[in-house]
Amino acid sequence: MSFSENQLDTWSSQGSVTQSAATYQTVSNVLNDKDSPFWLKSFDTFLQGSYGNDTNIYADSDVDIVIRLTSIYYSDISDLPPLDKANYELSRSSAEYTLPKFKDEVTSWLTQKFGPGVKAxxxxxxxxxxxxxxDADVLPCAEHRHFLTFPANGGVKYYEGIVFWAKDGTKIVNYPKQHSANCTLKHQNTNTYFKRTVRIFKNMRxxxxxxxxxxxxxxxxxxxxGLLFNVPNQLFGSTYWKTVNNCIEYVSRADTSQFRCANGIHWLLRDGHPVCWSLQNFQTFMSALKKFWA
Incomplete structure (x- = not known):
């Protein structure tokens, strides 16, 4: 199918941000209300997803909001050597407040403020x-730390992210702030083509x-x-048609098994991982995309 530069330019445009910004502000104000049952706990709120990353298109609807409990944190020490693991264990203390309790209180508070249409x-x-x-989706989660070092005398290093458990018990760890920061840097390093190209691909999808x-x-x-994050910066620019064509051609010939998510931490393509794109779905998308673009 032949696509004009004007069509691609239209698809590159960002969707409305005024209503999404107002939605975030309204929900954030409720979550940060001092009368909430979790007010005395430490937490932060921020946008994630398309609106948080400025890749939203006109068809996007839900605003994704994170409320992250920071009074406690969950951890991954699998990469620590034995001595550092021992140091970590000595530093740990038990916490009475838990993520399930936090989620229950957030759900109850949002229902009280926004009515019975609120659903967990x-x-x-x-x-x-x-x-x-x-519409808004609020994700209650907790701080997660993937420790890289844990010496006895300071200098602890870790990836800071979020963690939550789905209803089926699946544990999900992700890094939305790193994702957002990396996408913004990629956008700057591609002469502001990256996020516009993401919108084109979303509209084509x-x-x-x-x-x-x-x-x-x-x-x-x-x-x-995440897919476009792995395309070299020099392949973006000049025209939208050339940029899209460059991206499709690069992904088609690259070793995609080495692609990372935009957070720079997770693999992009792996089966059996909730934060990775399954190989079958990726291949299905690319096959349909190449036929659509040709």
């Missing part, structure tokens, strides 16, 4: 929108779904951002 899903809490507010070329859910926006 497998991962996030859904808040229905109204005339001035978009949506068009393929509408035309029955691709099933929904095969290519989430998060993985599209």
């Amino acid at each position: 899903g497998s991962k996030a809490i859904f808040i229905p929108g109204n005339g001035s507010r978009r 949506n068009r393929m779904i509408d035309e029955g070329r691709l099933a929904g859910g095969v290519a989430p926006s998060y993985f599209i951002e």
